[in-house]
Amino acid sequence: MQIYGNFSVFLHIMKEEQILIRISGEDRVGLTASIMAILAKYDAQILDFGQAVIHNTLSMGILIRIDEAHSGQVMKELLFKTTELGSISIGFAPISDDDYEAWAGRQGRNRYILTIIGRSLSAAQIHAATEVISRYGLNIDAIKRLTGRMSIKHPEKNVRACVEFSLRGFLSEEQRKALQQDLMTMGTEAGMDFSFQKDDMYRRMRRLICFDMDSTLIQAECIDELARRHGVYDQVAAITESAMRGEIDFKESFTKRVALLKGLDVSVMRDIAEHLPITEGTDRLMSVLKTCGYKIAILSGGFTFFGEYLQRKYGIDYVYANELEVGEDGKLTGRYVGEVVDGRRKADLLRLIAQTEKVNIAQTIAVGDGANDLPMLNEAGLGIAFHAKPRVKANARQSISTIGLDGVLYFIGFKDSHLGEQGKL
Numbered sequence: 333m334q335i336y337g338n339f340s341v342f343l344h345i346m347k348e349e350q351i352l353i354r355i356s357g358e359d360r361v362g363l364t365a366s367i368m369a370i371l372a373k374y375d376a377q378i379l380d381f382g383q384a385v386i387h388n389t390l391s392m393g394i395l396i397r398i399d400e401a402h403s404g405q406v407m408k409e410l411l412f413k414t415t416e417l418g419s420i421s422i423g424f425a426p427i428s429d430d431d432y433e434a435w436a437g438r439q440g441r442n443r444y445i446l447t448i449i450g451r452s453l454s455a456a457q458i459h460a461a462t463e464v465i466s467r468y469g470l471n472i473d474a475i476k477r478l479t480g481r482m483s484i485k486h487p488e489k490n491v492r493a494c495v496e497f498s499l500r501g502f503l504s505e506e507q508r509k510a511l512q513q514d515l516m517t518m519g520t521e522a523g524m525d526f527s528f529q530k531d532d533m534y535r536r537m538r539r540l541i542c543f544d545m546d547s548t549l550i551q552a553e554c555i556d557e558l559a560r561r562h563g564v565y566d567q568v569a570a571i572t573e574s575a576m577r578g579e580i581d582f583k584e585s586f587t588k589r590v591a592l593l594k595g596l597d598v599s600v601m602r603d604i605a606e607h608l609p610i611t612e613g614t615d616r617l618m619s620v621l622k623t624c625g626y627k628i629a630i631l632s633g634g635f636t637f638f639g640e641y642l643q644r645k646y647g648i649d650y651v652y653a654n655e656l657e658v659g660e661d662g663k664l665t666g667r668y669v670g671e672v673v674d675g676r677r678k679a680d681l682l683r684l685i686a687q688t689e690k691v692n693i694a695q696t697i698a699v700g701d702g703a704n705d706l707p708m709l710n711e712a713g714l715g716i717a718f719h720a721k722p723r724v725k726a727n728a729r730q731s732i733s734t735i736g737l738d739g740v741l742y743f744i745g746f747k748d749s750h751l752g753e754q755g756k757l
């Protein structure tokens with residue numbers, strides 16, 4: 333009888349159960365420590381743990397596995413503790429072994445990150461985005477605001493808003509493409525930008541970024557500026573339009589346009605370079621990328637003269653563009669030197685620099701606005717169409733059209749709080 337009794341106690345000790353603890357209320361220092369002190373006393377195992385703080389209200393979940401013999405006492409002590417603290421509510425839910433295993437088994441699914449950006453974000457915009465992701469059966473695991481807190485008294489300080497969703501689910505390659513297309517359409521209609529990326533190790537370890545120059549780093553097309561100063565703008569524009577209509581190829585149009593610049597004095601180029609209108613957000617983006625050790629390249633169908641000016645200004649590592657030939661008289665000869673950098677060459681250069689820097693292609697980023705940027709945008713791990721024409725945007729995986737170039741930082745997961753109050757380092 334005695335032996336039988338001991339055996340039954342032994343069996344009882346071995347029985348464990350899962351309890352989901354939900355805590356919500358006013359956030360305060362030391363709350364988690366006091367809850368954990370009770371769980372530690374009864375040797376609870378933590379199976380899952382997470383919290384979110386919205387304004388100053390906390391919502392926390394702890395999934396524990398604990399000896400059934402102690403669970404009643406643990407819940408009693410937790411209830412007592414939270415009552416003592418005041419303005420905190422606590423709830424408990426048992427989780428069966430089967431339910432737990434089914435949940436744990438789903439963790440093998442793919443994870444994705446959806447980042448949405450706008451000057452500000454409305455419920456209608458968030459609704460549009462979440463409606464698209466739910467249509468593809470993706471579940472939201474976490475939501476994070478990457479931009480700083482908004483001011484309601486000083487709305488002029490709120491220059492951008494960004495929210496990042498961690499998603500989980502399974503998408504075939506066709507579904508992923510269709511989802512990306514739907515997001516692009518939705519983003520254009522709702523006036524916001526987005527990126528949809530696989531949440532793998534490369535996302536956090538990008539190392540090389542390649543920029544187009546004209547209309548990306550600077551708000552100008554250098555050839556138009558040169559043509560304007562040389563009084564040949566209309567002829568140059570006519571050739572550009574003819575190339576855009578597909579009547580002549582890029583190389584032919586480039587050669588013809590450069591020929592029209594014959595006789596232009598180099599001092600005019602220097603003057604243009606010193607007054608280049610730098611794109612909003614470029615200074616902030618460059619300073620963060622340099623601090624984090626990124627390799628930075630300019631891959632431009634424009635001219636090396638301006639690329640090298642930006643290289644000195646920002647400490648850029650590589651510049652590949654087209655070199656205008658200068659005669660002994662200090663004037664342009666109307667010819668260029670070397671191979672023309674076109675769309676295909678930009679993609680090749682991105683791959684070559686990645687090889688030189690021993691960077692996996694998945695760790696590369698490309699940013700550009702033009703049709704000749706599409707090959708490099710598609711080649712890079714993260715290709716971003718920047719204030720691009722609809723045709724370029726429609727063929728890119730992600731885009732930024734609502735804010736400045738520093739929007740790239742959110743796509744690679746930076747938070748304003750990482751960058752200091754003013755968004756500077």
Ligand SMILES: [Mg+2]
Pocket residue numbers: 544545546547548700701702
């Ligand atoms: Mg461009």
